[in-house]
Amino acid sequence: MTDGTTNSPRAGRGSDPETVQIRVVTTAHPATATAPPRRSRLRAARLGPADVVRLGGTGLRTRPLRAFLSALGIAIGVAAMIAVVGISGSGQAEVDRRLDALGTNLLRVAPGQTADGGKASLPPESVAMIRRVPPVRQVAATGATGAHVYRNEHIAVGRTSSLAVLAAGSDLLPAVGGHVRTGRWLDSTTEKYPAVVLGATAAQRLDVYTPGTRVWIGGHWFSLIGVLDPVPLAPEVDGAALVGWPVARSQLRFDGRPSTVYVRAEDSRIASVRAVLAATASPEKPGEVAISRPSDALAAREATESTLTGLLLGLGGVALLVGGVGVGNTMVISVLERRPEIGLRRALGATKGQIRTQFVTESLLLSLIGGLGGTVLGTLITAAYALSRGWPTVVPVWATAAGVASTLVIGMIAGLYPAVRASRLAPTVALAGT
Incomplete structure (x- = not known):
């Protein structure tokens, strides 16, 4: 409760306006009198897995040619690795088949x-x-x-x-x-x-x-x-x-x-x-x-061929690394070209984490497409070569799994820096950088 007095010249008849006091009494609820006003805080909406994939695929859909060329670099590296492993495995299977038929005794x-x-x-x-x-x-x-x-x-x-x-x-x-x-x-x-x-x-x-x-x-x-x-x-x-x-x-x-x-x-x-x-x-x-x-001589020749296989696998790894550099370059250019989009999303409430997730997902999708395409291409090359030589077609499961897994790792590494760079752009700076 608060108590206050004021002087009013319009107090009443017969009274001295300077000596008349008006007491104003106000009452308030104790709780509302002491509690500070509540402030409403906006929270960013959470993105589900489908939303993340859809956002990550936006850059691929809007720039299909660039995405294709970048994925092609990854696909060539994976195809080279799988073809080398598959052809070597098919040759080994043929040697084993012939030894089983001829006998090792x-x-x-x-x-x-x-x-x-x-x-x-x-x-x-x-x-x-x-x-x-x-x-x-x-x-x-x-x-x-x-x-x-x-x-x-x-x-x-x-x-x-x-x-x-x-x-x-x-x-x-x-x-x-x-x-x-x-x-x-x-x-x-x-x-x-x-x-x-x-x-x-x-x-x-x-x-x-x-x-x-x-x-x-x-x-x-x-x-x-x-x-x-x-x-x-x-x-x-x-x-x-x-x-x-x-x-x-x-x-x-x-x-x-x-x-x-x-x-x-x-x-x-x-x-x-x-x-x-x-x-x-x-x-x-x-x-x-x-x-x-x-049969020991044939096994020694097989060991020599496995050494050559290791060399070719190294060359396939270099090709895969070059493909990863291409993906990283594509993602950096994508961040530079899409600064207005990044600024608009930030102004509408997108967090830095959501921006990072978007660009990392885009890099992963790009690498995954290249890895799957390279796996199919490498398998076809292995099958064609094995059929032309009359060999059984053998593509080890670990080779395909390793190829796809390596592309995901490369995609993560290649997309991490561009994603962090995109998330650090201030909305005003991004919108002004048209």
Whole structure:
């Protein structure tokens, strides 16, 4: 309650205006008398996920060509990485498939070097001794005759085309996993007569493919009876002319010593068989025997190819980095060009966080589009190359996931600085910067 007095010249009749006092009494509620006035505070509206995506896609829709070119840089990098990994994986799957078909239980026994550095040799009975080892399933051998094969007798002696003439038995082809392309393989009858089977490389260099054609070997005519497909586990057979063991001894002065022995053993006993092969093949001089596993050579070649794959992956990463720089450049230019829009949104109540979210989302969408496009492109490239080579198409899931994830990380990094820069623009400055 408040109490106040005032002097009024219009007090009443008969009263002195200077001495008349008017008491004014006012009453108020205690609560309203002490509480300060309430102020209403405006709060910025929250943006849902759909709103954020819609705002982030605004820049992409209004500038489609620039967005396409920026996403293309990301797509090329991702496609390069996925194609490299996919082609390497497809090649590895093909090697594994071929090894499964050919078998990894093949061992090769060959003469090594003597103590004085000369060329050693295997005894003629080495094949029979190896065959007595219990876990051994198949044994076959080839012998270097020292002769050469020519298209006809008019070819100069020195023009051998690096082709060898090997003595072989009828059991060689199943032991090394070979197949006949045309004609037939040596048998118990043809190995006694001047008949020859050419490896794939030998037939190509001699340009002889038709059974019945004659070739000149060691001063004698031999009739072609077959041509082989490439033999991955015995590449020396590809560049050779194969004749029967008996005819090689009778007409080509072959001494009967095997130059290479191929051994198939039980998969579970391959290590134990390998340990005793040298002493079995040459009991007197086991140190002069070399034992190898052809599948190990294929695995080593695969490891070499994986090194090249790592190099190509690095190049794909560089391309992806360049694409990320392109995205960052696009976002910086977008902020400069859209300053009036930023200022208007800030004047209408958009917060700095909403501005940052808008531009980071736009960068992420741009990178995501490029990453998905690059994944599809890389997969198509891998499939096309694998089909052209007859390989199974293999695109590892981790490669596609890593490609898309890397684009998102690059998009986040590339869009962060432009987004922060956009959020720091004052409304008045942004609206004035037209």
